[in-house]
Amino acid sequence: MKKKLALGLALILACGTLAGCGGSSDSSEGSSEGSGDGSVTAKVIDIDLTSEEYAFGVDKNQPELLDQVNGFIAKIQEDGTFDEICDKYFGGGEPEAVESAELDSSKDQLVVATNAAFEPFEYTKGDQYYGIDMEIAALLAEELGQELVIQNMDFDAVCLSVGQQKCDIAMAGLTINEEREEYVTFSDPYYQASQRLVVRSDDSAFDDCEDADAVAAKLGELESSDKIGVQQGTTGQYYVEGDEEWGFDGLPAECVPYKSGSLAVQDLLNGNIQYVIIDAAPAAAITEAINEMQ
Structure with a gap:
């Protein structure tokens, strides 16, 4: 029962287009795609980074x-x-x-x-x-x-x-x-549940990724000057900082904790961080709500 429910919810939670990992793009510059007034919006990369x-x-x-x-x-x-x-x-x-x-x-x-x-x-x-x-x-x-x-x-x-x-x-x-x-x-x-990556809608850096390994490889190319937002104390923070118990190697970018995922996504749109990693369901809900306000 649980497995059937989880599969159903995973399908429902899928939002946006299937994104991936190839070209490079500075996520802190430019305006969003698909926004008629040029306002900045966010999108969720539809790939589970964790289980x-x-x-x-x-x-x-x-x-x-x-x-x-x-x-x-x-x-x-x-x-x-x-x-x-x-x-x-x-x-x-x-x-x-x-x-x-x-x-x-x-x-x-x-x-x-x-x-x-x-x-x-x-x-x-x-x-x-x-x-x-x-x-x-x-x-x-x-x-x-x-x-x-x-x-x-x-x-x-x-x-x-x-x-x-x-x-x-x-x-x-x-x-x-x-x-x-x-x-x-x-x-x-x-x-x-799972963790997913949130990026600005004009960021095409992950457009060719087909699985979690491809996304992780691209994230592994980041510099220490890059910043990834997370909700403090959640799995996303362990994923970015690295944690032996969780089996996460960590990423080279700086981890920036926030009190909530919505604050992290808003700071992403403000250009203060490059990416956000949070739980899949909140990622979908937060980006939808914030995008509607842009």
């Missing part, structure tokens, strides 16, 4: 909650609920707002740690939360008979807050890795 699994990070001292979460993941995947939620964000459906109660230790509450700057998994509009993870959180709290409390924080603090028992569970598009397992126990995976 990852998202899971929820549960408080190590709550094994019963872990069992409940795993059972709930299996349930919503088997009965089609997970597909229905994803369709709201990938298939033209209507996302539903999720409200958070105030933290109150006298009440039976499910306290969720997140970083609501990761559309389409978690983001805000006004005082309300939206996203795949947030809708799952609301249904999970309902299933457990608890009141939902969402704690929005920097991504780096999400797993730490659970490890310090300030929150019950981390739901923030978390890729499973050993470093985070120091603070949380991961649930069963619920989503197949």
